[in-house]
Amino acid sequence: MSSEAGLGLMKGRRGLIMGLANDKSIAWGIAKALADQGAELAFSYQGEAFGKRVEPLAASLGSDFLMDVDVLDDDSLARAFDQIGARWGSLDFLVHAIAYSDKNELTGRFINTTRDNFKNSLTISCYSLIDLARRAQPLMTNGGSIITLTYAGSNRVTPFYNVMGVAKAALESSVRYLANDLGPDGIRVNAISPGPMKTLAGAAIGGARKTYRHTEANAPMRANATLEAIGGTAVWLCSQWGACTTGEIVLVDGGYHVLGMPQSEHL
Numbered sequence: 001m002s003s004e005a006g007l008g009l010m011k012g013r014r015g016l017i018m019g020l021a022n023d024k025s026i027a028w029g030i031a032k033a034l035a036d037q038g039a040e041l042a043f044s045y046q047g048e049a050f051g052k053r054v055e056p057l058a059a060s061l062g063s064d065f066l067m068d069v070d071v072l073d074d075d076s077l078a079r080a081f082d083q084i085g086a087r088w089g090s091l092d093f094l095v096h097a098i099a100y101s102d103k104n105e106l107t108g109r110f111i112n113t114t115r116d117n118f119k120n121s122l123t124i125s126c127y128s129l130i131d132l133a134r135r136a137q138p139l140m141t142n143g144g145s146i147i148t149l150t151y152a153g154s155n156r157v158t159p160f161y162n163v164m165g166v167a168k169a170a171l172e173s174s175v176r177y178l179a180n181d182l183g184p185d186g187i188r189v190n191a192i193s194p195g196p197m198k199t200l201a202g203a204a205i206g207g208a209r210k211t212y213r214h215t216e217a218n219a220p221m222r223a224n225a226t227l228e229a230i231g232g233t234a235v236w237l238c239s240q241w242g243a244c245t246t247g248e249i250v251l252v253d254g255g256y257h258v259l260g261m262p263q264s265e266h267l
C-alpha cells in the first residue's frame with residue numbers, strides 16, 4: 001500500500017454523524033477516524049445540553065455544521081435533510097449511533113419490559129435507521145454508505161441487556177433488508193458490532209463494569225475493542241475499500257463471539 005493510499009481515503013466525501021455524546025462515544029471514534037482520512041462532517045445532536053457538548057468536538061474536527069435533530073419528530077428530520085441538501089447538495093455516508101431504552105428496564109428481568117418502553121426502544125433504536133435511510137437515499141446520488149451500531153446481545157442472552165437485545169436484533173435484520181433495497185442505488189448498509197464499551201450508553205446497562213471485565217479477560221485477544229479500531233472499521237466501510245460489502249454485521253470484539261465458554265482459567 002502506498003503512503004497516499006493510506007491517507008485521505010475519505011477526501012472529498014461528506015457525511016452525517018448522529019449520536020455523538022462525548023469524546024468516549026463510539027460515534028466520536030468513528031467521526032475522528034473519518035475526519036483524519038479527509039471526510040467533511042456534519043453532526044446532529046438532541047437538545048441544547050448535548051449541543052454544548054458536541055460543538056467543541058465538531059470544531060476540533062473542522063466542522064461547524066451542527067443540527068438539533070429529534071428522530072421522533074418528522075419535521076425535525078425533514079429540516080435536517082433539507083439543510084444538508086441546501087449546504088452540500090449530496091451526502092456520501094451516514095453514521096447512525098442512536099439507541100435508547102429506559103434505564104430502569106436495563107436491570108432485572110426481560111419479562112418485565114413494559115409496552116411503552118418496548119415501543120419507544122424499538123422506535124428510537126431501530127425504526128430511526130429505516131427512516132434516516134429513506135431520507136438519505138435521495139441525497140446519495142453517487143451511491144453511499146450507511147453504518148449503524150449493534151451488539152452481540154442481539155442474538156445471545158446478555159445480562160440486563162433485555163429489550164435492547166430485541167431492538168438490536170430488529171436493527172440487524174433492518175440492515176439486511178435496507179442493504180437489499182438500496183443496493184441497486186449503490187448504497188451500502190452495514191452494522192459494526194463492538195463488544196462492551198465504556199460509553200455513556202453502555203454505563204446505563206446493569207452490571208456494565210462486570211461485563212466489561214469479563215469480556216476483556218476472556219476474549220481471544222484478551223482485550224475489548226478500542227475507539228480507534230472501531231473508527232478504522234468505519235473508514236473501511238465508508239471508503240472505496242468497502243465497495244463490495246453490504247448487509248454485513250462486522251464484529252469488532254477481540255474475538256469474544258467465537259467462545260462457547262469462558263477461558264479455562266476463568267471456569
